[in-house]
Amino acid sequence: MLKDRYKDYFDIGCAVNEESLAKHADFIHHHYNSITLENEMKLEKVMPEEGIYNFDFPDKVVEYVKKHSMRLRGHTLVWHNQYPDWLFKEGNRLVSKETLQLRMKDYFKVIMHHFGNSIYAWDVVNEVIEDKTGKLLRDSPWLEVLGDNFVYDSFVLAHETQPNAQLFYNDYNETDPIKREKIYQLVKGLKEKGAPIHGIGMHGHWNLYGPSIDDIRRAIELYASLDVRLQVTELDMSVYAFDDQRKDLTQMNEKLATLQAERYEQIFEVFREYKDVIDAVTFWAVADDYTWLDDFPVFGRQNWPTLFDEKAQPKESYHRIMNF
Numbered sequence: 001m002l003k004d005r006y007k008d009y010f011d012i013g014c015a016v017n018e019e020s021l022a023k024h025a026d027f028i029h030h031h032y033n034s035i036t037l038e039n040e041m042k043l044e045k046v047m048p049e050e051g052i053y054n055f056d057f058p059d060k061v062v063e064y065v066k067k068h069s070m071r072l073r074g075h076t077l078v079w080h081n082q083y084p085d086w087l088f089k090e091g092n093r094l095v096s097k098e099t100l101q102l103r104m105k106d107y108f109k110v111i112m113h114h115f116g117n118s119i120y121a122w123d124v125v126n127e128v129i130e131d132k133t134g135k136l137l138r139d140s141p142w143l144e145v146l147g148d149n150f151v152y153d154s155f156v157l158a159h160e161t162q163p164n165a166q167l168f169y170n171d172y173n174e175t176d177p178i179k180r181e182k183i184y185q186l187v188k189g190l191k192e193k194g195a196p197i198h199g200i201g202m203h204g205h206w207n208l209y210g211p212s213i214d215d216i217r218r219a220i221e222l223y224a225s226l227d228v229r230l231q232v233t234e235l236d237m238s239v240y241a242f243d244d245q246r247k248d249l250t251q252m253n254e255k256l257a258t259l260q261a262e263r264y265e266q267i268f269e270v271f272r273e274y275k276d277v278i279d280a281v282t283f284w285a286v287a288d289d290y291t292w293l294d295d296f297p298v299f300g301r302q303n304w305p306t307l308f309d310e311k312a313q314p315k316e317s318y319h320r321i322m323n324f
């Protein structure tokens with residue numbers, strides 16, 4: 001079992017949704033000791049209308065997690081995607097700063113108090129860094145309405161609302177030399193201003209060809225130098241390079257399986273080396289039978305990014321990270 005093999009290193013998590021949890025209920029707690037909800041804690045799901053909250057599935061997960069002595073991560077409070085329409089609207093206009101601040105206060109309270117200590121860590125802010133050079137924060141309604149300080153303010157509000165929770169900044173392309181420097185600068189600035197930020201979540205949406213082990217290592221060292229905890233929050237290993245648009249592969253082949261196993265082996269070697277700063281490694285799926293990568297970046301193209309095949313049987317990748 002993964003979680004036992006890694007008990008002296010870090011938690012091993014997976015992202016679940018209603019279907020995957022129902023299908024793999026026993027398998028999940030057998031291998032994993034941490035859970036993130038793939039979509040069901042995002043704002044569009046928990047607060048579809050103003051003042052209307054929906055915690056049906058998250059509550060089932062809380063029970064499941066308690067029953068199996070697992071840990072639960074909260075994902076995510078401030079993001080430029082998957083938010084409900086009403087959030088940034090006031091009548092027909094863009095919401096005012098004052099109203100948005102009140103709405104944030106309100107939903108942080110409702111959501112964080114609903115889960116209380118059942119959730120030990122929150123991805124407070126997700127993906128605010130701009131990928132293109134020359135700009136730190138991406139354009140979004142958050143930035144437009146609240147101005148540069150919204151990241152700092154989000155952490156302060158999260159901490160006031162739920163002082164026990166570990167608070168994370170979470171982002172992708174986190175190993176890219178230019179973007180990792182920006183993430184570093186953002187978090188450094190937050191810490192210098194005294195923001196209650198405790199960790200950086202490295203998404204880890206990687207593939208067979210990149211990022212390099214060297215870039216992964218440098219990112220870990222750079223972030224750890226800020227004296228924050230690290231988690232790999234959304235790990236998967238696509239079998240396609242990011243700009244590969246091909247659709248002709250209909251099943252995983254041996255060559256790719258071997259490459260993937262080598263990559264997993266190498267990256268877990270690095271993770272283990274940094275076990276003093278890494279607290280959890282979460283896969284962004286349970287097994288290869290379902291992954292968001294089946295529809296991204298090419299819609300309807302199957303992918304095989306996890307340690308377990310479509311029947312949830314261990315792949316070569318699994319064995320490589322278990323045998324060390």
Ligand code: GLA
Pocket residue numbers: 038075126172203234292
């Ligand atoms: C980002 C988000 C996740 C999820 C993935 C795709 O990484 O942080 O919540 O939406 O994209 O599944």
